[in-house]
Structures are given as structure tokens and as C-alpha cells.
Amino acid sequence: MLNLSTVLEDSARNAPDHTALVFGDMRLPYSMIDTVANQVANLLVSRGIGRGDKVALACPNLPYFPFVYFGILKAGATVVPLNVLLQSREIAYHLDDSDAKALFCFEGTPELPLGERGRAGFEAAQGCEHFFVLPATPLATESEHGESIWAALGGMSGEFSTAQTAPDDTAVILYTSGTTGQPKGAELSHQNMLVNSLVCDKMFPRSEGGDVYLAVLPLFHSFGQTVVMNTGFLRGSTVVLLPRFEAGQSLELMVKEGVTFFAGVPTNYWAMLTKIHADGAEVPSTLRVAVAGGASSPIEVLKDFEKTFGIGILEGYGLSETSPVASFNQLGRPTKPGTIGTPIWGVEMKLIDPDWKTIEGEGPGEIAIRGHNIMKGYHGRPEATAEVMNDGWFRTGDVATRDADGYYAIVDRAKDMIIRGGFNVYPRELEEVLMTHPAVSLAAVVGVPHESHGEEIKAYVIRTPGATLSEDELMAWARENMAAYKYPRIVEFRDALPMTATGKILKRELR
Incomplete structure (x- = not known):
């Protein structure tokens, strides 16, 4: 057996009263997160959903996300996180393409009418049978869009025996952004996701007295899921949720909550630095680790951050198809700004030409990756999978160079x-x-x-x-x-x- 929900269950068992989530004025302990996740698992089983079934989740960075995410995993089902910016037609496509049997959907706000879009997408989909609303008002048992999760969880036990999933069972289906054609769902196993979190934990030092993570990266995305939520829970850390990145609010939360670990994309760092220089925002003093991925960081931003915050940004690289982390500027080795570092433990990288032939020396060439982090394939798309997979290697579409020390530097997307x-x-x-x-x-x-x-x-x-x-x-x-x-x-x-x-x-x- 291997189930990704272990990252929550172990921390709930070892430190039940420690704060797992901070959201606004709410401070929720690990025991509560685990109990509600157990209720969600019992709900799914009561509706005939279990091992091998797919369940979609459309929710920003709110406590609902880990409640439902880990509840789905505990039931043995597969989580299908959806981008909260999708329109109704796109939601229907994702539900159909993933064969989802249920959708948990945040009710939304006037600026983000997700409940309305989700309901319309659910009704347009072919095989999705259950629609649960995650109300904007805490603990509300009614919603105009459908069955409230709190009404559905009424009477459900807070105890659950986690399903006996195998390491290669699909834990999560992450949809690519669809820059070419329709989005494709990358199937990631429990082993893919859990080992990636374990390696992230090993790579980054723990702060004395415990870590506090700031979650501004969307949890529906692989970066936020693995590096922030799953690794944070694995460590028994506190995760501070921010539904939508805003530079000033992020800096204020870092100061207020004593954030020690921040993961973001380069534009997050650029926006925070702009806020500090333009408005004189306070520079957080507790930050110990700052990591960047998702895109290449401009050298000027890296220099400015280190000068302003007193610590460097550790750049890494990965894709949805690689769980996502594949390489990093790792502690214990020299940091080379402007590079994506070296392959993480258990992962190999090389440069290839369009015909899959290995390119020696510095390149440039397309990055190919092999290791424990590589997806099982694209859900229901064997031909698309065959295009990017060869003898265990996954071709990324990213062009890079490699120096004499084995550090890779992204040149650009091949398609860009x-x-x-x-x-x-x-x-x-x-x-x-x-x-x-x-x-x-x-x-x-x-x-x-x-x-x-x-x-x-x-x-x-x-x-x-x-x-x-x-x-x-x-x-x-x-x-x-x-x-x-x-x-x-x-x-x-x-x-x-x-x-x-x-x-x-x-x-x-x-x-």
C-alpha cells in the first residue's frame, strides 16, 4: 500500500494540535483537517465512489482544498484539480476528458462566479453524477447552485480506514495549460507525488522551531501542491493560505505570521520587490528559504531580491508531467543564478535533438528527463503519450544548455x-x-x-x-x-x- 494522504495522516497523528492551516482569522489544527478529510472520504464511499474513480476539485487556496483533496485520496479515488479561471465549457471538457464522477466546486464571488460556471459545466458534462458546492459562507448548509458540502457531510463519521492504494495507482490528474491544442491530463501516481515531496523535504533545510509556508501559488497547480501543501504537511508545518497573490498582502502575511518558506514564480518576486521599492513595504525578517520555478527568473530580479532580503532565490525546474520538481539549485552545492541547477535525487536529465539522439557537451538541446517523478502518461491519450515518452525518458519541449559542472540553464521553450x-x-x-x-x-x-x-x-x-x-x-x-x-x-x-x-x-x- 502507498497513499499520498500519508503526508496529512502522519502529521495529524504526531502533532494533532499543531496549526496546519491559517486562513484569515482561522487557525485549523492537523486533527481537524484529517477529521474533515475522513468525512469527505466517507461521503464519497456512500455515493459509490472509490478506488480508481475520478473526482474533480475547483477551488482557490481555501481550507476546502486540503479537506477535499485528501478526502478523495483517502477514498482511493483520483483528484482532478481544475483551474479556477476555467469557463463553463472548459469545465465540462475537463470533467468529460478525465471521466470524473463528481465535482466539488467553490461557490465563488461576484468577481469569480465559479459556482455558476461549475454548475453549468457539470450539467453539460456527459458522465459526472455528483455536484457538491463549497459555500463562500463558512459552514453554510444551503446554496443556490446545489448540494452544500456541509449538508452532505452531516452524519458522516470523522473516522475512516484509508483505501489500500498501490504505489502506481493514479493519485492526481494534472491538466497541462493547453498551449498546443486541447489540455491533456498528466496521470501522476501516489509514488510520483509522495517521493517528489520527500525529496523536496530533504532538499530544503527545516527552520528551528518549525516552518511556516505561505501558499500563494494555486494549490490546483503542481508547484503549489507538491512544494507547498504536500511538503508542508509532510513536515508538520503551518501553511498560510492566500487565495490570490497580491504583493502587499503577501509581504504583510510574511511579517505577521513569521513565514520562513516562500515558493513563487518570478513575477511574484518581481511584484514584491516593486512594492517594497515603490511603497516602502516592510521586508520580512523571518524568511529562510525562497524558491522559484514555473518560468526562468530574470537575473536582475535575482540580484535585487538577494540585496533586499539578504537571502538568495533557489531556482528549480519542473513540469506537471514531472510531479513537478526535476532539478534545483541545491543546498550543499554552489548556487548558480540563472540556472535551474542539477537533477534532484533519483532523477536523470540529458539534452536531445528532435530525433531523440543525445547531445553531448553544453548543447543547446531539448531537456529529457527520466526518474521516479515521470508521469504514467496522458489520460486516455496513448498517441500523445508516445510523442513525448521514449524508453522511460520524457521530452519537455524546453531548450537548455549545460555547463561543465552539470548545471542546466533554460534557453527558452522550443515553441517560443x-x-x-x-x-x-x-x-x-x-x-x-x-x-x-x-x-x-x-x-x-x-x-x-x-x-x-x-x-x-x-x-x-x-x-x-x-x-x-x-x-x-x-x-x-x-x-x-x-x-x-x-x-x-x-x-x-x-x-x-x-x-x-x-x-x-x-x-x-x-x-
């Missing part, structure tokens, strides 16, 4: 590469250069169609507060600092850039 007049141009390289300009706060570079060159290079830029830099001035500066075929011929200034729920810049929208 711009081909201008026959020359290959990697947007990340240009973004790094642009962000060295004192008037540039954030930059995103994309290729746009061009009659003679095939593609032209366009930069979307957020200026630093108070800066008056013009398009012509920035292009002239870029021309002096980049090769003739690389510098942006088109510049557009914006106050904000489109981002995913996890904080990645949405380049497909910019295109």
Missing part, C-alpha cells in the same frame, strides 16, 4: 523560439538584456508575423514607476546592446501583462 530571416532568436535572452535598462521593470518578447522576415521581434514592456522611456529610445538602446538580427523592431508599453493563475506571462495572448 522566433525565426527571423532564417536566424533563431530566443526571447528569454532578449528579455534578460532589456531588463538591465534602468527604466524597464518587466519585459516579454514574442514573434509576430512579417512579410519578408517570416517573423519580427516585438517587446511588451512595463516601465519602472515614473520612467518616461519612449519606444524609439528603447529600440535605439537595444540596437546598441544586441546583435542586429535580435533587437526588437516593435515596442509596446503596457501597465500590466496577461498572466496565468500561477503568474506565468501568457505569451500566446501577446502574440
